[in-house]
Amino acid sequence: MYDAPKVILGIIVFLLLFTSPLWINIFGGQTSVKPNIQLPKDANECVYPTEYMKNYHMDLLNDWRDKVVRDNQRFLLKNGNFVDFRGKKMEMSLSHTCMKCHNNKSQFCDQCHNYLSVNPYCWDCHVAPKEGMK
Amino acid sequence: MGLFFSIVAFFIVALIGYLGYFSPMIFGVVIPYLALAIFLLGIVVRIIKWAKSPVPFRITTTAGQQKTMPWIRRNRFDNPSNAWETIVRMLLEILFFRSLFRNTKASIKDGKKLVYGSEKWLWLFAILFHWSFLIIVLRHFRFFSQPTPNFVSLLQSIDGFFQVGVPIIYITNVAIVVALTYLFLRRVINQKIKYISLSSDYFPLLLIFGIAITGILMRYFFKVDLVQIKELAVGILSFNPVIPEALHPLFSLHLFLVSVLLIYFPMSKLVHMPGIFFSPTRNLANDNREKRHINPWNNEFKMHYHTYEEYEDEFREVMKNVNLPLEKEEK
Numbered sequence: 449m450y451d452a453p454k455v456i457l458g459i460i461v462f463l464l465l466f467t468s469p470l471w472i473n474i475f476g477g478q479t480s481v482k483p484n485i486q487l488p489k490d491a492n493e494c495v496y497p498t499e500y501m502k503n504y505h506m507d508l509l510n511d512w513r514d515k516v517v518r519d520n521q522r523f524l525l526k527n528g529n530f531v532d533f534r535g536k537k538m539e540m541s542l543s544h545t546c547m548k549c550h551n552n553k554s555q556f557c558d559q560c561h562n563y564l565s566v567n568p569y570c571w572d573c574h575v576a577p578k579e580g581m582k
Numbered sequence: 583m584g585l586f587f588s589i590v591a592f593f594i595v596a597l598i599g600y601l602g603y604f605s606p607m608i609f610g611v612v613i614p615y616l617a618l619a620i621f622l623l624g625i626v627v628r629i630i631k632w633a634k635s636p637v638p639f640r641i642t643t644t645a646g647q648q649k650t651m652p653w654i655r656r657n658r659f660d661n662p663s664n665a666w667e668t669i670v671r672m673l674l675e676i677l678f679f680r681s682l683f684r685n686t687k688a689s690i691k692d693g694k695k696l697v698y699g700s701e702k703w704l705w706l707f708a709i710l711f712h713w714s715f716l717i718i719v720l721r722h723f724r725f726f727s728q729p730t731p732n733f734v735s736l737l738q739s740i741d742g743f744f745q746v747g748v749p750i751i752y753i754t755n756v757a758i759v760v761a762l763t764y765l766f767l768r769r770v771i772n773q774k775i776k777y778i779s780l781s782s783d784y785f786p787l788l789l790i791f792g793i794a795i796t797g798i799l800m801r802y803f804f805k806v807d808l809v810q811i812k813e814l815a816v817g818i819l820s821f822n823p824v825i826p827e828a829l830h831p832l833f834s835l836h837l838f839l840v841s842v843l844l845i846y847f848p849m850s851k852l853v854h855m856p857g858i859f860f861s862p863t864r865n866l867a868n869d870n871r872e873k874r875h876i877n878p879w880n881n882e883f884k885m886h887y888h889t890y891e892e893y894e895d896e897f898r899e900v901m902k903n904v905n906l907p908l909e910k911e912e913k
């Protein structure tokens with residue numbers, strides 16, 4: 449092999465770079481950290497089924513944002529009628545509807561978002577709720 | 583023919599990948615491990631193979647003035663004469679595709695004149711593709727490793743700078759699809775390039791296109807359970823694999839295409855990734871006139887050099903007849 453020291457150095461750099469997730473996982477010691485969502489205890493019904501909310505909540509919130517902020521439509525309409533949710537008109541609001549039950553941001557939203565480094569810009573405009581207040 | 587073959591091959595691979603959700607263990611754990619092993623080992627084998635080929639002479643395909651008399655302005659980085667200038671040339675090549683930037687196009691003007699013009703489109707879409715691909719791979723560290731490295735958030739915020747849509751549309755996602763479309767259509771539409779294209783040219787483009795499209799579909803249209811996917815990825819990448827209960831067909835397709843890409847990588851043109859570092863026309867300083875480079879397999883003691891004196895002796899009569907100047911005039 450010609451230029452052996454340079455080539456071997458190159459191979460080592462290549463292997464280290466391409467296996468770097470391995471070393472982060474093994475020596476980071478956090479592979480067992482998993483999202484641990486705290487579900488609201490006093491509510492058993494969401495605006496949509498759990499499976500849908502799990503994967504599409506961002507689409508829903510975006511849609512609500514557009515309706516409220518751009519079309520001045522605060523309450524969800526279905527076929528011209530207000531939608532009933534837990535005995536009231538369903539308000540399309542992150543703070544007033546979602547966070548009523550899911551009232552702990554760090555125990556709910558942040559669990560998965562931090563795990564997958566998702567940085568939604570909800571709280572650029574909204575004031576993040578104070579933790580521990582019921 | 584090559585085009586047809588590679589399209590058929592791609593669809594067979596894609597079908598297998600799509601059906602992968604039937605077996606989470608094989609498609610979620612076994613094949614990815616196999617692919618990673620073949621990729622890493624294959625690249626190392628290729629590198630060692632290259633390093634065994636001697637490059638006895640500096641190949642001087644340069645695009646700039648060589649270092650010569652002090653009053654002649656030289657082109658330091660296109661025609662380097664020492665190590666650090668060569669490193670700069672290599673960096674320009676690897677990071678900015680300098681050779682491709684010099685790409686020219688031949689065309690016939692007025693029906694009879696052959697003219698060469700500058701052609702930057704290939705460079706533009708090639709650099710768009712490669713940088714997008716790199717950034718996308720780096721962004722995927724949010725799935726590969728726990729804790730996620732800090733650079734991921736930075737990349738995400740720059741890549742999603744325009745904050746369009748939810749989830750935010752990444753610039754690189756658009757760029758890679760546009761660039762791959764160009765690179766593929768270039769081979770299909772331009773007859774001259776189609777003539778020299780092989781199935782091994784089309785296939786990797788289709789494969790990477792498939793990977794990009796399935797990724798985009800999962801991000802924006804058919805959402806998959808990312809927590810489960812990260813658990814699978816981190817499990818594999820910490821030698822503690824958890825066999826998932828079920829795989830989403832789109833995800834098994836995405837993962838299988840990536841696995842096929844990793845396996846295909848060391849045995850195809852894609853090895854230009856490590857290969858570019860071994861380009862003799864780029865990675866050697868052009869110092870043939872300053873230093874004497876000796877063939878590594880020469881045996882100085884056994885070799886017989888045909889010196890100029892001997893040459894002159896051999897052709898003296900002939901040279902004399904055509905009045906060539908001679909070093910040693912014979913009386």
